[in-house]
Amino acid sequence: MKAIAVDPGAGQPALVERPRPDPEPGEALVRTLRVGIDGTDHEVIAGHHGDLPDGADELVLGHEAVGVVEDPNGTALESGQFVVPTVRRRPDETNEFFDRGEPDMAPSGEYVERGIVGAHGFMAEYFTSPAEYLVPIPAELAPLGFLVEPISITEKALEHAVASRSAFEWEPDSALVLGNGPLGLITLAMFESVLEFDRTYCLGRRDRSHPTVELVSELGGTYVDSRETPVAEIPAEHEAVDLVYEATGHAKHAFETVEALAPNGVGVLLGVPEPWKFEVDGGRLHRELVLHNKALLGTVNSHRGHFEAAIDTLAQLPDWFTEELAAGVYDLENYRDAFDAGDEVVKTAIEFDGV
Amino acid sequence: MKAIAVDPGAGQPALVERPRPDPEPGEALVRTLRVGIDGTDHEVIAGHHGDLPDGADELVLGHEAVGVVEDPNGTALESGQFVVPTVRRRPDETNEFFDRGEPDMAPSGEYVERGIVGAHGFMAEYFTSPAEYLVPIPAELAPLGFLVEPISITEKALEHAVASRSAFEWEPDSALVLGNGPLGLITLAMFESVLEFDRTYCLGRRDRSHPTVELVSELGGTYVDSRETPVAEIPAEHEAVDLVYEATGHAKHAFETVEALAPNGVGVLLGVPEPWKFEVDGGRLHRELVLHNKALLGTVNSHRGHFEAAIDTLAQLPDWFTEELAAGVYDLENYRDAFDAGDEVVKTAIEFDGV
Missing domain, CATH: 3.40.50.720 (NAD(P)-binding Rossmann-like Domain)
Structure with a gap:
């Protein structure tokens, strides 16, 4: 499958070919629709923030994603459900912050962040995630789902x-x-x-x-x-x-x-x-x-409850404003423009598959 | 009656003679027992903090007091009730912070502070106060009542x-x-x-x-x-x-x-x-x-609810520690020692009348 990856501090994001991931037990397979770009992505690209996954020589970017469940893989999710993934993941089995649903309060070293610190992001045609980190979003809001993470x-x-x-x-x-x-x-x-x-x-x-x-x-x-x-x-x-x-x-x-x-x-x-x-x-x-x-x-990051609140908020933003934000969505083939668009484009995102 | 007053920035606290105050409607007359001294008093004396009451040429000091109701004057208080006064008072009739019981959240200019800013303090044989600012304290805690304000x-x-x-x-x-x-x-x-x-x-x-x-x-x-x-x-x-x-x-x-x-x-x-x-x-x-x-x-100051909590807290402090704090209580005639005691005395206070 296609993905957008970077060697932080050493180059620009590039379109790469990677194997499509297989979901582990408890994980669903998600087909990626759109992934937003923000200042953190640019800091990661420049090598000022973030870290490669263990043993990797490149990082798949992207932490502001919306997708659709391709394979629930036995989880409570349903095929075709639109979802927004949260960003932080457990670094290992036991972690009190994740246990109580507050990964956003975990200190450095007690989390990885998809697309930022120690874990691949969502800029790929498919990604897997434990179902607990996939927040359902109504179909009518799915085209704007890449705004949920920043709102959260x-x-x-x-x-x-x-x-x-x-x-x-x-x-x-x-x-x-x-x-x-x-x-x-x-x-x-x-x-x-x-x-x-x-x-x-x-x-x-x-x-x-x-x-x-x-x-x-x-x-x-x-x-x-x-x-x-x-x-x-x-x-x-x-x-x-x-x-x-x-x-x-x-x-x-x-x-x-x-x-x-x-x-x-x-x-x-x-x-x-x-x-x-x-x-x-x-x-x-x-x-x-x-x-x-x-x-x-x-304050830094956000937890699932904040993503759920953000979906409610997204529904209340004026249409003209969200249309303005959605005007910066680029097709995958034009992904470079999404990273290089000047600051006259309010917000950019990359479309991996049509919503 | 005797009182301890100062011309801030221009002299040392002095024992002065002042008329005993008459309570206005809604006010009680309180006989002062003990008044603590803290860093704020020393800042006021030095002229670094606080202000004279309008038209006054000296300020009666003292904001950490305990007393006993001498004349309830028709308020709900009873004669002989031990009380601790709060510090801030309304600068005029209408003030939203005082209306909702949060004088501690009033900004500069929207309060006076007894013994500090724009109002005489409690270092006098008697003082008056609206009953709403007098917090009852059990008789057994009254000797330590001058600690309630700092705890609050x-x-x-x-x-x-x-x-x-x-x-x-x-x-x-x-x-x-x-x-x-x-x-x-x-x-x-x-x-x-x-x-x-x-x-x-x-x-x-x-x-x-x-x-x-x-x-x-x-x-x-x-x-x-x-x-x-x-x-x-x-x-x-x-x-x-x-x-x-x-x-x-x-x-x-x-x-x-x-x-x-x-x-x-x-x-x-x-x-x-x-x-x-x-x-x-x-x-x-x-x-x-x-x-x-x-x-x-x-955070600055405290409201009546904090004074009430402080009285509960005072009852829970170890006896040996509160005895140490009470060791710095000076008779009125030795009031200068209470201001000049070295830092080996943990806390000082002046006794206006025996508890």
């Missing part, structure tokens, strides 16, 4: 943010997304269409004529050009916000988030930057965190 | 910490207290005696022969001398911990906390430092927060 990342981040503010009455009505890449824009759409924040902001460093900036307005948000208004000046220029969602990986943003937050606000951090030393007014940030009960949370 | 600060911090980890299964078994001042030691005692962490650590910068360091061991904790083992090296020297409680006000500790935490851990920050610029490896801290789902929370 935000579902988790918001669940943790809300939990962190659950010891008091918290009624956020303003939110700021740092980053207008695919995850930032999807999150902005969730803030506007599903969570119904009164006021939303989205920060980027692109000109106002850029299509992704136009999307910010169309979604109902206010665009903030970080070259004109740094994060710390957003309260003076616009307002201090109840929730900040950081999706840039720009480490200074993690600290500036404290200054952008309103009292009792929470910032969720999702970027994964490289080491970078810089000066901060640590005294002021510390004081501000304390005197105004602010919180900063890091 | 930790009750709030822990409530927020636990809430922030409530979106997943979190079973912390190790905790680190930064600071072996009164609040640090009281918190360590709570960790050992009430919350029953398996392993606790307490960081300070005092020699191992110091009485407060001996208390750390007697409470069951491991002392960490920050001059030998900086916060960031605690995981290598001891272990990464599930919970960090920062009570030093040393701003670098807020950032180093991220490195001391185990995966999925939470650091609560309580210190109130001055501005201070320094360099951090912001990239590494940001990455570590995200990849290991770590959280940093600032």
Whole structure:
């Protein structure tokens, strides 16, 4: 079967021929339909993040997939069921985090991630997976199923943010997304269409004529050009916000988030930057965190419950917006374009088989 | 009546004569028994924190009080009831935070604090207070009632910490207290005696022969001398911990906390430092927060529910430890000693009337 693999840090993704996998007991065989591409894929390709499977000399990419069950292989799934696979897998038999359905909380070394760390991904005509990691998705949403994994990342981040503010009455009505890449824009759409924040902001460093900036307005948000208004000046220029969602990986943003937050606000951090030393007014940030009960949370990955919530969310996003996201789906033969599309295409994905 | 007042930043606390207050409708008159002294009092005296009441030229100190109802004045309280007053008061009639019983979540400007910001404190032979801010305490605990306010600060911090980890299964078994001042030691005692962490650590910068360091061991904790083992090296020297409680006000500790935490851990920050610029490896801290789902929370003050919880906690602390804390109670005539006692006295308080 055809697959897209890379030797991380040493080359570009290539179309390769691999044997079609046979499902083990408890696994189903899935025919792949579409697989999305995100910043993590580009970091893996560049060799900045992730790892080859043991003994492998290439990694099959892809962690944002939707497929259809080809062979249930005795599991509770049915042939023809559309499914979205979760990403993390047990590194070995016993693992308390996986046992309780929280692989997203497992520390480094206690998981592999398909298409990222130590396990092949879903960019192949077929893949196998234990049935417990295959989340059913309704047929009408299957064409957009490659959006479920990124949405699930935000579902988790918001669940943790809300939990962190659950010891008091918290009624956020303003939110700021740092980053207008695919995850930032999807999150902005969730803030506007599903969570119904009164006021939303989205920060980027692109000109106002850029299509992704136009999307910010169309979604109902206010665009903030970080070259004109740094994060710390957003309260003076616009307002201090109840929730900040950081999706840039720009480490200074993690600290500036404290200054952008309103009292009792929470910032969720999702970027994964490289080491970078810089000066901060640590005294002021510390004081501000304390005197105004602010919180900063890091969150990574997501579990099956977040995928299920993401499917509900996907159904609530405006059609015009999901159509915009689906406009970047490329046929397998044009897979290189999916990796090389400029940032004017909001989101790209590769189609392995028609939905 | 006698009171202890100060002109913040311009002098030392002095014994002054003030008129005995008359309770307004809804207020009770309380005869003061004991009032504790903490770091905030010293910051107020130095003029680094707090503010005079409108139109006043001195501030009556004291926010850690216990007293007895002298005149219920038509409120539901009974004469002779021992009470502990909470600290924050409404700055004006309408305030949503006070309306819902969460004055601790009110931002700057939306509260006054008795003995700290804009309102006289409890270091006087009598004080008045709306009955809603007077928390009954059993007679047998009244001699230790000046410990309720500091314990309540930790009750709030822990409530927020636990809430922030409530979106997943979190079973912390190790905790680190930064600071072996009164609040640090009281918190360590709570960790050992009430919350029953398996392993606790307490960081300070005092020699191992110091009485407060001996208390750390007697409470069951491991002392960490920050001059030998900086916060960031605690995981290598001891272990990464599930919970960090920062009570030093040393701003670098807020950032180093991220490195001391185990995966999925939470650091609560309580210190109130001055501005201070320094360099951090912001990239590494940001990455570590995200990849290991770590959280940093600032928390300040406490509400009535935390005071009630603190009274339960006080009853559970070991007698030998509370006797140690009560050893620093000074008669009113010796009030200067209560402010000037060296750090070998764990905690000091002033007795206005015998319990």
